[in-house]
Amino acid sequence: MPTAPEATSSPSVLARIRKTPFWVQIVAGLVLGAGLGYLARTAEISWLATTLETVGRIFVQLLKLAVPPLVFTAIVVSVANLRNVTNAARLAVRTLLWFAITSLIAVGIGLGLGLLTNPGEGTDLTTEGLKAPKSSGSWIDFLTGIFPTNVVTAFTEVEVLQIVFLAIVTGAAILKLGSKAEPVLKLSESVLELVQTALWWVIRLSPLGTLGLIGKSVAKYGWDLLEPFATLTVDIYVGCALVLFGVYSLLLRFAAGLNPLNFFKGAWPAIQLAFVSRSSVGTLPVTRRVTERLGVPGEYASFAVPFGATTKMDGCAAIYPSLAAIFVAQVYNIDLGVKDYLLIAFVSVIGSAATAGLTGAIVMLTLTLSTLGLPLEGVGLLLAIDPILDMMRTATNVAGQVVTPIIVAAREGTIDREAYNNPQGALLDEPVTIPAQASAKAPATA
Template sequence: MPPPKRRDRTHYLYIAVIAAVLLGITLGFAAPGVAVGLKPLGTGFVALIKMMISPVIFCTIVLGIGSVRKAAKVGAVGGLALGYFLVMSTVALAIGLLVGNLLDPGSGLQVTEATRDAGAAQAGDSAGSTTDFLLGVIPTTLVSALTGGEVLQALLVALLVGFALQAMGPAGEPVLRGIGHLQRLVFRVLAMIMWLAPAGAFGAIAAVVGETGVDALTSLAVIMTGFYATCALFVFVVLGLLLRVVAGLNVFTLLKYLGREFLLILSTSSSESALPRLIAKMEHLGVSRPVVGITVPTGYSFNLDGTAIYLTMASLFIAEAMGDPLSLGQQVSLLVFMIIASKGAAGVTGAGLATLAGGLQSHRPELVDGVGLIVGIDRFMSEARALTNFAGNAVATVLVGTWTREIDRARAGDVLAGRLPFDERTLVDDGHGGAGGAQSPEGAEEAGAPRSGEGPEPAPAQS
């Protein structure tokens, strides 16, 4: 007889998150002063999750690259992913431009002195040049990349270590096994932190409702509604069609599989809070470890579909509100600059607003005062940005896995149908052979394809 199935207690955890969000909204309207004081609860929870980002990225990428025999295979996956990200950012820009020009949402608003001050503050906080961005990818030391909280720095060090272990051959096997055990530990700690999600969601949503109130939402409802509708159009139509044609999967089924991650993002307004879980779930789905390890972390910095739509529509909104509409040529040049400037800021709450202010400061400084118009609702638009970015990265991982033949289609069908549930207790020990333990360079297949074992530990592959 098969052993009795243990009840998934995390089901109650996410029911508690939903209840916490509703309670936080209620408190935000009923007692705004008290609600704002709860902001540290949300900030602390997101900080705990971000604490785990660099170790997760390091372990995942090192194990993925170290288990592939040919370095050219990793380069092919990375090149294909970056090419796809560039195309989809362009598509997102085009859709944002189209909807933004049709809605004409900024007409009729007035820019007060307080609004001008808020816009100037955002422009002052926005970061520097492309050179600063590129130099910022290089960490101070090899270890500081794992402690500094910078996604791109962790990605660079993980790539270097992964290729070094790959070049070591059999001598690198003990290190790979050790990193495999470290990955299990990291995901176990993450699973423990997730039990604080209700408190974090309660504090985060209560604070934003208490700070914003109803007035700001009603006066700017047009731009918010248009932005949410545009994001939904992009995810369900553009990404959904791509997923169906290329991978033969239903986008609604995939998004349902990632439902708990979307709830986490909605309550914290940060897509980074769900990055470790996305890596684990994509490996569980049947996408090979190298593809997941390269596509997901890279996508968090370069696949910013939601941010592209936001920057497009917000720029048009501000220009209309300031009575100085942008010509088509100005729209394209400004927004291309913004997309480049936004790389590396995908998971940070409020980074989109700083990028918007910085882009306007560089190209149309007379419009910077209008950024203050969006400050009041940016937190709500940040949620839609994060949700869209997350959905885009999930779909991108499946598509890249399909194009490189690095996805187990039969397993993906079983997982999405609910026949192979994800192990919420450990995030990795589900026997799918992709996130369990380290694979040796000899034992792994050349392409790093996943294996579909059913036991608690993946059996070593035969050479």
């Protein structure tokens, strides 16, 4: 009896896109966005420019939508899970110590590049008509901004520092109450998994978001905007690259005894996502996953990674403010002395939490400028090119958030070296959901 011929149908366009490696999708979005932005600018196609801006804005809004519940639940769970970590206090102290060490190295590189290249000299930029930011970014503002006056407002206005404070207090209270607070911990773990799953859907839209964000920048500003900021832009990219590929590699090799190449193989998905999303918090689920896949015990990673996503900012809080401060000072013809450079280093290490893992580092910049007594109007000079600078800054931030727990775990002798030496890449081809309770019980394996 004859059988019906087998149905042969070519894969749909959507299926082909899904099979395309994620990094290829990102690069395609980058190139296509730049091309469409250039077309919108040169041909004066207003509807195209508006469309690109809308696509980029929606992508950023979706990332920011996940920030309050993600930051709160991630830190609550990570603090509560310290009860499962041996020598938790020592690990926390060593994590903070390595945060400070790498930040000092990064700010040193930023200051060195600034002094060598003088990014603000000869820029011929006019500062007439520029206004200072509404928030001065003073130390008083920073310190008082940590403590919320209203719990609801902290979440509705996305005051990340206040959310972090509330989460730490809640996690500590759960530790204190023990079994009585178990229902609250279970709820926090469930919400964390839910938010991570929803955020993964947004992450999958990164190629489209990249297209809109890059397209909007090119359509609005064009390439000519970079000319007066060329030295500063190159300095920031070179400085971040030196930290990302140089400093971190040396620390992994000599402080942890690990092969740096394996780090980049395993951590690259998080680094590339940070580059296009410009959000350390938005990248958090992927950052945590690659950290565990590189052999860091799950119970320690569940603390170090969320904590680092809100406080560990070598790009935004070390390299960028040091170079930007020198740039602004030179534009205004203000001389900086040794005391000023020491203040920049101090602000970079102590005030890095001011960036709070969101896109942009304006708060950190205003904090640095106000500490040095530099004109806050200088912030307005840098706003136009901030998205371009923020891509490399955030990639460096996230790389540092992975490197630190790896170094600490290696020096503590708890890292799974077999997993580290055989990274599977943590490809962005499957959902990123990390059950907090499961990851808190045993180290992740590749």
